[in-house]
Amino acid sequence: MTTGTTTPYRSRRRPGRAGFPQLLRAEWTKFRTVRGWVLAMTAAAVVIVSFGLIFATGSHSSCGNGTVEVACPTPPTGPGGELVDDRFYFVHQSLTGDGGITVRLTSMTGIITYPPPNHDKIVSGLVPWAKAGVIVKDGTRQGSAYAAMMVTADHGVRMQYDYTHDTAGRPGRVSAAAPRWLRLNRSGDTLTGYESADGTQWTQVGTTHLPRLPATVQIGLFVASPNDLTVEQSALGGSVGQARYTQATAVFDHVGLRGTTPGGQWSRDEIGAHGQTDWERYHRPSGVRESGGGYTVTGDGDIAPRTDGSPIERTLIGMLAGLIVMIVVAVMFMTAEYRRGLIHTTLIASPRRGRMLAAKAVVIGLVSFVAGVAATAITVPSGTRILRRGGEFPFPVSSLTELRVIVGTAALLAVAAVLALALGALFRRSVAAIITAIAVIVVPYVLAFASVLPDDVTRWLLRLTPAAGFAIQQSVPAYKQVIGNYAPSAGYYPLAPWAGFAVLCAYAALALGLAAHRLRRRGS
Amino acid sequence: MEATIEVSGLRKRFGSTVALDGMSFTVRPGQVTGFVGPNGAGKSTTMRVVLGLDAADEGRALVGGRPFWSLRNPLSHVGALLDAAALQPSRTARNHLLWLAHSQGLTARRVDEVIEQVGLRTAKRRRAGGYSLGMRQRLGIAAALLGDPPVLMLDEPFNGLDLDGIVWIRGFLRSLATEGRAVLVSSHLMSELQDIAGHIVVVGRGRVLADASVADLIAAASRDRVTLRTTARSEAMTALAHAGATVAATDRDTLTVSGLAAEHIVAALGARAVPFSEVTAHRATLEEAYMDLTRDAVQFAAPGPEAAR
Numbered sequence: 136m137t138t139g140t141t142t143p144y145r146s147r148r149r150p151g152r153a154g155f156p157q158l159l160r161a162e163w164t165k166f167r168t169v170r171g172w173v174l175a176m177t178a179a180a181v182v183i184v185s186f187g188l189i190f191a192t193g194s195h196s197s198c199g200n201g202t203v204e205v206a207c208p209t210p211p212t213g214p215g216g217e218l219v220d221d222r223f224y225f226v227h228q229s230l231t232g233d234g235g236i237t238v239r240l241t242s243m244t245g246i247i248t249y250p251p252p253n254h255d256k257i258v259s260g261l262v263p264w265a266k267a268g269v270i271v272k273d274g275t276r277q278g279s280a281y282a283a284m285m286v287t288a289d290h291g292v293r294m295q296y297d298y299t300h301d302t303a304g305r306p307g308r309v310s311a312a313a314p315r316w317l318r319l320n321r322s323g324d325t326l327t328g329y330e331s332a333d334g335t336q337w338t339q340v341g342t343t344h345l346p347r348l349p350a351t352v353q354i355g356l357f358v359a360s361p362n363d364l365t366v367e368q369s370a371l372g373g374s375v376g377q378a379r380y381t382q383a384t385a386v387f388d389h390v391g392l393r394g395t396t397p398g399g400q401w402s403r404d405e406i407g408a409h410g411q412t413d414w415e416r417y418h419r420p421s422g423v424r425e426s427g428g429g430y431t432v433t434g435d436g437d438i439a440p441r442t443d444g445s446p447i448e449r450t451l452i453g454m455l456a457g458l459i460v461m462i463v464v465a466v467m468f469m470t471a472e473y474r475r476g477l478i479h480t481t482l483i484a485s486p487r488r489g490r491m492l493a494a495k496a497v498v499i500g501l502v503s504f505v506a507g508v509a510a511t512a513i514t515v516p517s518g519t520r521i522l523r524r525g526g527e528f529p530f531p532v533s534s535l536t537e538l539r540v541i542v543g544t545a546a547l548l549a550v551a552a553v554l555a556l557a558l559g560a561l562f563r564r565s566v567a568a569i570i571t572a573i574a575v576i577v578v579p580y581v582l583a584f585a586s587v588l589p590d591d592v593t594r595w596l597l598r599l600t601p602a603a604g605f606a607i608q609q610s611v612p613a614y615k616q617v618i619g620n621y622a623p624s625a626g627y628y629p630l631a632p633w634a635g636f637a638v639l640c641a642y643a644a645l646a647l648g649l650a651a652h653r654l655r656r657r658g659s
Numbered sequence: 660m661e662a663t664i665e666v667s668g669l670r671k672r673f674g675s676t677v678a679l680d681g682m683s684f685t686v687r688p689g690q691v692t693g694f695v696g697p698n699g700a701g702k703s704t705t706m707r708v709v710l711g712l713d714a715a716d717e718g719r720a721l722v723g724g725r726p727f728w729s730l731r732n733p734l735s736h737v738g739a740l741l742d743a744a745a746l747q748p749s750r751t752a753r754n755h756l757l758w759l760a761h762s763q764g765l766t767a768r769r770v771d772e773v774i775e776q777v778g779l780r781t782a783k784r785r786r787a788g789g790y791s792l793g794m795r796q797r798l799g800i801a802a803a804l805l806g807d808p809p810v811l812m813l814d815e816p817f818n819g820l821d822l823d824g825i826v827w828i829r830g831f832l833r834s835l836a837t838e839g840r841a842v843l844v845s846s847h848l849m850s851e852l853q854d855i856a857g858h859i860v861v862v863g864r865g866r867v868l869a870d871a872s873v874a875d876l877i878a879a880a881s882r883d884r885v886t887l888r889t890t891a892r893s894e895a896m897t898a899l900a901h902a903g904a905t906v907a908a909t910d911r912d913t914l915t916v917s918g919l920a921a922e923h924i925v926a927a928l929g930a931r932a933v934p935f936s937e938v939t940a941h942r943a944t945l946e947e948a949y950m951d952l953t954r955d956a957v958q959f960a961a962p963g964p965e966a967a968r
Contacts (some may be wrong), residue, residue, distance in 0.1 A: 141687070141688050141689025141690070141839055142688075142689070142838035142839050143663075143688035143689070143809055143839050143840075143841070144662055144688060144809040144840040144841075145662075145809065146735060146806075146807035146808070146841075148735075148807050150735040150763075150764075151732060151763045151764025151766075151806075152732075152761075152764040153731055153732040153733070153734075153737075153764050154760060154764075155765045157761060157762055157763065157764045158762055160761040160762075161758045161759070161761040161762030162758075164754065164757050164758035164761045165747075165750075165758045168750045168752055168754035168755075168758065169747060169749050169758070170749060170751060180904075264709065272834070276799045300724050327720055327917070353925065471747055475744070475745050475746060475747060475748075476741075476742050476744065476745035477745045477746065477747060479707075479710075479741055479742065479745060480741075480745055480759065480802065482711070482712060483710050483711075483733060483734070483739055483741075483763055484733060484759055484762040484763065485733075486711050486727060486728045486730065486733055487728070566919045628882055640811035
């Protein structure tokens, strides 16, 4: 026997450290040394950028002025930078310094042109957000700052200011039997709205500070009536929105002004005057009639944020193709190990399997994030600029929101890649994992976007599936005070941006947990 | 900490198949230990259990006195070559070693050292997918050597090698053992281990059939065997079979006889007047020793040339 005499081998090298950082580095080396994966990730980023820029370059809007094609007028933006509608009939006087206005509303009626089901006649009626009341506004320019107290058709008394802000007061419709008194006071830059049923008992509805208001403002009566929007579900799913002209007429009396020049003359303006409809031409134009101390004001339009248009995330049209490529790479990054039996080498080098999986997830997540953020940081700002140059008006958003869209989309790609990797570890087969990943992440989104299913179904899909994560891209909120087609296909998600993203993260965490559990049971 | 592999009482079932049935042995430093047995005897499963890839139902396996999973830098404790084909084909050989090195906190310089050691320097920047089987075996050995471990485990490293490769690998393993490393080499062919193994663990049906030095094994297999040289082979076989011996023809004029002492053989042949030129005590080969030990353990055996007629 030789055993007794042999000196066991002892390496003279210092063993290296083999902790989590080393594991991360090993997985990164694994990733970067397969040229196909690196190229595919690069291609995914290039696809996102090029699709986005091609889409933006190809989008053109022009407006006709008679037979001449002219650049479209720039839509007004509100004090917050958002695109707004600012069209209404305004009866006003100048007010310098502090003051206020008090009115009584006794009637509110209107017409709706050609509503469903038959679209064949003009009927009397009001759309839910038809509004009439008193307003203090920074001049007559569209998009200027304002505060208003109003009665609406179906949403009772409201105080609204600067387009996006809305406070509810007493519910109920106005009529001769149930009149509404409204009062709006200005004191410095503070505006306070009150309502009353009888002109003696007043209730404060809301108050706000509007420091942008100049010393001299316009104060007076207004009426607006937004288009009547109906969204019809088509037989094949999806929805078609239709907007119809409407008009509202309100009767004001007991008009009391405070702080204006005594005996001042009323000015009349159709703010944002636009092409006249036949109804206005032949039946009743917007305007005001005075009779016996009362005023009957007729108007159309709306004072509200715009909800139809292109959000900036439209420029990320190539993101879906990029996402699919990233899913494939992420799955392969895992399943290639099983396919070749390389997983054994990996597990011998790092016997703590959960850590190995974590290292892989971190690497694929970071790689996808970096590729994604490189693509979105180019696509969103450049694409938006190109869209503007082409006469499109994507919704302006705050830089924080733009950053959220850029970084959030990259994070969405990263977490989707991690989910795909985890599915790869669960299934251990490329095809099954890729199909599953696409089925749970991409397909619900495509169904929602293509609107082939009823909107309610897609809303649930976008709540419950990993595709909820796409909500992180929504840059424009839905406003409850504006009836819009807030369908998923129009870019409105049922969950708030970070809530939707959290759903995707939860799925990724769940899949990773299951994969780690399966990996820890020996026999791989 | 001793440079050894210790396996004791390993049992494992895959469904109704018993893969390991109380496998126990120890691999000692300073020599090559052959791990031999027919396909399905449990060699690979044992190695996988030692490396923590499979969990045994019972028993324990230690590397340097510790379970594999508890090792912080596993590759500096044990190097393993399980499947030389387990490579990402589009990755170069050097990059394959590089990620392994990075996982252990080792540098690219160590990678180049082991590449040099196994003679792959000129091919290190080629894709591993284009490697011949022999080159892959060398690459697998390079990977096993990365952490400069005192224990090496190689599963069928001779598979698919040409003669040059076999000669190289034998010399290489012998030199590794001479440095004091414990080297466990599995094979289903005893002949491959003939000149390098100092110790043999023979397994069959998940159990150790023999665990002995090569010298002891050959001595045991030689016992009671007699080599008979005769020109009348078939007559001799008939005569000896009648006398109760087991006879195997090993050559045109050579028979190996067991179960009958030399003097009885001479008497039996004399009684029937069968001519013979030589009767000597048999010096068994390792191969024969192995065949003896595993005859019962082979699960799907075809009738071999040694079977008595």
